[in-house]
Amino acid sequence: MLQATIPGMPPGMVEGAEVLMGMGLLFDATRCIGCGACSSACKEQNKLPGEVEEVLTAYTWTTVQEKEGINVRRLCMHCEVPTCVSVCPVAALTKTPEGPVVYDAERCMGCRYCMMACPFEIPKYQWDRPVPVIGKCILCAGRLKEGRPTACAEACPTGATLFGKKEDLIWEARTRIRQKPGAYVDHIYGLTEAGGTSVMMISNVPFEKMGLKTNLPAEPPAMRTWQVLSNIPDFVGVWGVLLYGVHWITARREDVAKGGSDGHGPDHGRRGRS
């Protein structure tokens, strides 16, 4: 069932993704008590100013929302084929082999295409600053490199947020759903959404009622643009030759009409506007 390579991934978009499955988070909504320890730990870890807000902002990278009597964490899903990584014109966003989608604020020029394109509506912007950058969860990429779990998972008192290898987390999620039939919706959110994500969620409430997007196709959105972009080199060649051909024919026709046919007619190239 598990595939190390995502079918249809634009080649070369995620370095090392062909061999590594990476780390991730599993959020079990049935175990979350809404204490907000994850959000506070995140603020501290990433030195984000201000109080934890109810919605994600450039300064609140994760938050717990209450929907339909259940607590749901909001944070970057860390897609396997991230839309934000594909759309960033300056490659400020990258997917690391360990799992996190990280952001290089030094490269970003603030076009906000990532915000527009993200199917989960995660990247947020510093609207109040004259020199703004994007803010979003980076799955504690620095801690992961040191072999430590994310700050939110470490802070969680109930185990609602689990950190681990993605394949282990999927196994765990499936076990929980199977062992208590009826206690969970029979779906792991993030397994297929937008091509699959490193952060996954299970719940006893339908995901659309938790405010999560459930209309996301399993094909990564990045494929839709890549199908167009990958054809550009071919297109340039064919279209260029075609255009020159049109010019060649029409100019030749004019030469012939003038009666100046001497068998070779590339003389027309020199005619400019007079």
Add this chain to the structure above:
Amino acid sequence: MNTTATLSPRRFRPGFWTAVFVVLFLAFCTVTVIRFTKGLGAVTNLSDQFPWGLWIGFDLLCGVGLAAGAFTLTAVVHLFNLKRFEPIVRPTILTGFLGYAFVIVALLLDLGQPWRIWHAIVYWNPHSVMFEVAWCVMLYTTVLAIEFSPVVLERFGFHAPARLIHRLITPLVILGVLLSTLHQSSLGSLYLIVPSKLHPLWYSPMMPLHFYISAIGAGIGMVILESYLSKRAFHRHLEMDLLEPLARGMVVALGIYGLMRLQGIARNHAFASILDFGYEGQMFLLEFTLGVILPVALMSFHRLRSHPDWLVGGAFLAVLGFVMNRLNVSITGMEAASGTRYLPSGMEIIVSVGLVATGMAVFAFAVRTFSIFPEGPVTGSRRPEEGG
């Protein structure tokens, strides 16, 4: 009309329109200062839910699209060899160049850190449509500047470099058409990435083609409109013998585009959302009836095409429909998924209007200084700021 006897040629007399322009320009400068000291949040109605607004929907998408007349006409004249259209090439290239300059200035305001715009040249991401658009816009603006440069060079007596550019015109035009084809369609590709967000009345895998063909149609409409405004402002005649056949081209482009749009809606099974007559359905009907069906129907009649008023009216509808389409794709169609409503702020509108006015003022200055029209520099006009 002959009051210019006491004036030297090209003498500029400020009037009502000059005053309007100066006020708009000062307002534009004020907003720019606030934007760069207080951030985008202080001047725009943009938010985390709605990160792209008027400056992308109108300034970028319409600025580039309505400049499409330049590549269309240069292709008609230099590649299809229809030399009789030559007299309107220069004003069209100028309009095109000003359109792209307009886009670049707007982008500098919209980008969070515009001083990093060169990053797109250094840090590559070939998976990004935006990356491709950035390169094409950059290169094509250069091509337009080179195509226009003989006008300036001749004015100052540099005939040798002007002749060199004349000799290179064919490869230049081909390059221009290639780059235009790529980025005009790519503005549509920008929205391919949001299948779950853009309303099915507008989303289609064929959006790149929709954007390309509608830009050709509206670009031609813009050539006609620009001729009309020049006629009004500089007391020129309308080149009906050239504009009438151009309107035929416009009908063909808009007709193909209209059919493709209907096909896309059928594919998405979205006709129901028109019949619902909801917000999106109404906006679509307005856009499609006014901007596609009506101009195609009217301009199909030779009698109407040959009448200056009807011709200009048809061109205006095509341009209006184009602007409505781009605003619907970038704003109307994205609102439902974002869970919020977006209306541009007064300051956002000031920037867009101020930039259009500046473009018109530069156009008016250029036609007075250079030989843009076949009869040479315009002299003694009484309504300076109305061209463009």
